[in-house]
Amino acid sequence: MSAASLGYGELALASLLLWLNGALSLWLGLGLERRMLVAGVRMVVQLLLVGLILKALFEVSSPLITGLAILVMIAVAANEVHARPERRLGGVWGFAIGAVPMMASTVVVTLLALVFAVGAQPWSDPRYAIPLAGIILGSVMNGVSLGLAGLVGGVVRERNGIEAQLALGMTKLAALRPLMRQALRNAWIPLINQMSAAGIVTLPGMMTGQILAGMDPVDAVKYQIMIMFLLGGASGFGVLGAVYAAVWRLTDERHRLRLDRVVTRE
Amino acid sequence: MLIVERLQRLSFGPFALTVADGECVAIAGPSGAGKSVFLRMIADLDPHVGTVRLDAASREAMPAPRWRRLVTYVAAESGWWADAVAAHFGATIEPARALLPAVNLAVEALDWPVARLSSGERQRLALVRALVQEPRALLLDEPTAALDPDATAAVEALLRRVLQRGTSIVLVSHDPRQADRLAARQFRMEAGQLKARVP
Numbered sequence: 001m002s003a004a005s006l007g008y009g010e011l012a013l014a015s016l017l018l019w020l021n022g023a024l025s026l027w028l029g030l031g032l033e034r035r036m037l038v039a040g041v042r043m044v045v046q047l048l049l050v051g052l053i054l055k056a057l058f059e060v061s062s063p064l065i066t067g068l069a070i071l072v073m074i075a076v077a078a079n080e081v082h083a084r085p086e087r088r089l090g091g092v093w094g095f096a097i098g099a100v101p102m103m104a105s106t107v108v109v110t111l112l113a114l115v116f117a118v119g120a121q122p123w124s125d126p127r128y129a130i131p132l133a134g135i136i137l138g139s140v141m142n143g144v145s146l147g148l149a150g151l152v153g154g155v156v157r158e159r160n161g162i163e164a165q166l167a168l169g170m171t172k173l174a175a176l177r178p179l180m181r182q183a184l185r186n187a188w189i190p191l192i193n194q195m196s197a198a199g200i201v202t203l204p205g206m207m208t209g210q211i212l213a214g215m216d217p218v219d220a221v222k223y224q225i226m227i228m229f230l231l232g233g234a235s236g237f238g239v240l241g242a243v244y245a246a247v248w249r250l251t252d253e254r255h256r257l258r259l260d261r262v263v264t265r266e
Numbered sequence: 267m268l269i270v271e272r273l274q275r276l277s278f279g280p281f282a283l284t285v286a287d288g289e290c291v292a293i294a295g296p297s298g299a300g301k302s303v304f305l306r307m308i309a310d311l312d313p314h315v316g317t318v319r320l321d322a323a324s325r326e327a328m329p330a331p332r333w334r335r336l337v338t339y340v341a342a343e344s345g346w347w348a349d350a351v352a353a354h355f356g357a358t359i360e361p362a363r364a365l366l367p368a369v370n371l372a373v374e375a376l377d378w379p380v381a382r383l384s385s386g387e388r389q390r391l392a393l394v395r396a397l398v399q400e401p402r403a404l405l406l407d408e409p410t411a412a413l414d415p416d417a418t419a420a421v422e423a424l425l426r427r428v429l430q431r432g433t434s435i436v437l438v439s440h441d442p443r444q445a446d447r448l449a450a451r452q453f454r455m456e457a458g459q460l461k462a463r464v465p
Binding site: 160171258 | 309310311312313329330331332333334335338339340341343344345346347348392395396399
C-alpha cells in the first residue's frame with residue numbers, strides 16, 4: 001500500500017477553504033466565524049495529538065495499554081452522551097444507563113471483529129484494535145445518544161398520556177412502548193440512511209481514505225461492508241440496552257413514572 | 267370500604283381517611299395545598315409512605331396496575347396517548363359508547379381524533395374511560411372544572427348512579443355547592459393537612 005504523503009504546506013492550502021467560509025460568514029453577518037475558527041483549531045489540534053498518541057501506542061503494542069486507551073475513548077463517549085441532551089437521567093445511574101450498554105456492545109463487537117473477521121496477528125494489535133473500536137464506538141455513541149435523548153425528552157413531553165395509562169392500570173412497559181419504539185427508530189435512522197446511501201450518495205469515509213492511500217477498491221469495499229455490519233450490530237445492541245435501562249430508571253417497581261430522576265439542563 | 271392510613275409525602279400528611287362503599291367524600295382547598303398529591307398517593311402514582319386498603323385487600327400486597335384498576339385516579343388535566351379517541355378504549359369501547367349520552371356527548375365523539383375535542387369533552391371522555399373499567403373506588407380531581415352547567419349536571423347525575431352501585435368516590439372540587447350536592451362528608455386541605463368541614 002503506497003500512500004501519497006501529504007506535506008504541511010498542502011494542509012495549510014486546504015485550510016484556506018475554511019478561512020474563506022469564515023470571511024463569507026463575517027460578510028453575510030451569519031455570526032458563525034468564531035465557532036468555525038474554534039472548531040477548526042480544535043479539529044487540527046485534536047487530530048495531531050491523536051496521530052502522535054496512536055504512533056506511540058502502535059510502537060508500544062501492549063494489550064494492556066491498548067485496552068486502557070479504548071476505555072478512555074469509551075469514557076469520553078459516555079460523557080458526551082450523558083452531558084449533551086437537554087433532559088437526561090441524573091446521578092450515577094444516569095451516566096451508567098448510557099455508559100454500560102455502550103461499553104458492552106463496543107467491546108464485544110470489537111473483539112468479535114478482531115478475532116473472527118480481521119484476523120490480526122496478534123489479535124490485540126493496536127493498529128487494528130484502536131481504529132476499529134473507535135469507529136464502532138462513534139456509531140454506538142450516536143445511536144445511544146439519539147435513543148436516550150428521544151426517550152427521556154419524549155417521556156417528559158408525554159407525561160400526561162403516560163400517567164393516564166398508568167392510572168387506568170396499564171403496566172409501565174405497555175404505557176411506554178410507543179415512546180420506546182419511537183426512540184429506537186430514531187436511533188436506527190442514521191444507520192439505515194448510511195447503509196442505503198453507501199456508495200451511491202457518499203463514499204464512506206474509511207473506504208475513501210483507503211482508496212486514496214492506494215488500496216485496491218474491491219478490497220476497500222469489502223472492508224467497508226464489514227464495518228457497516230459491525231456498526232449496525234453494535235449500535236443496535238447498544239441502543240436497545242440503553243433504552244431498556246432508561247425505562248427501568250424512568251419507572252419503578254410500583255409502575256410509577258419517576259420524573260423526579262430526570263434533570264433538565266439550565 | 268377504602269381505608270387510608272398514615273399517608274405521607276414530602277410536607278404533605280400524614281393523612282387518614284375512610285370512605286364507605288357508595289360514599290362520596292369531598293375535598294376543597296387552595297391550589298398547592300396537597301389535594302392532587304393526596305389522590306395520587308392513594309393511587310400509588312408517586313413514592314410515599316403509608317398504607318391503603320380496599321376492605322381487607324392491602325394495596326402493597328397486589329401489583330400496582332391491579333390496584334389502579336380497583337382504585338382509579340382521574341387527573342384534572344386528562345392525558346391522551348394516541349391520535350384517535352377510540353384507540354384509548356380498546357375492549358371497553360361498547361360500554362363507553364353506551365355511556366356517552368349520559369355525559370351530554372355525541373356517540374360519534376368516539377370516532378373523532380383527540381385533537382378535535384374541546385377540553386370539556388376530553389374531561390368527560392377521561393371520566394368515561396375510567397368508569398367503564400368499573401373500579402371499586404374513584405379518585406376524581408376536579409372532574410367538572412372545564413364544563414358548562416348542563417354538562418356538570420349530567421356528570422353529577424352519572425356520579426350519583428355510580429355511587430348507588432356501591433363505588434366509593436373521593437372528589438376534589440372547588441365548587442362548594444357541588445360538594446354539598448354529592449358528598450356526605452367534606453374536608454378542607456390546608457398546607458398539607460386534611461381538616462373536617464361542616465357542610
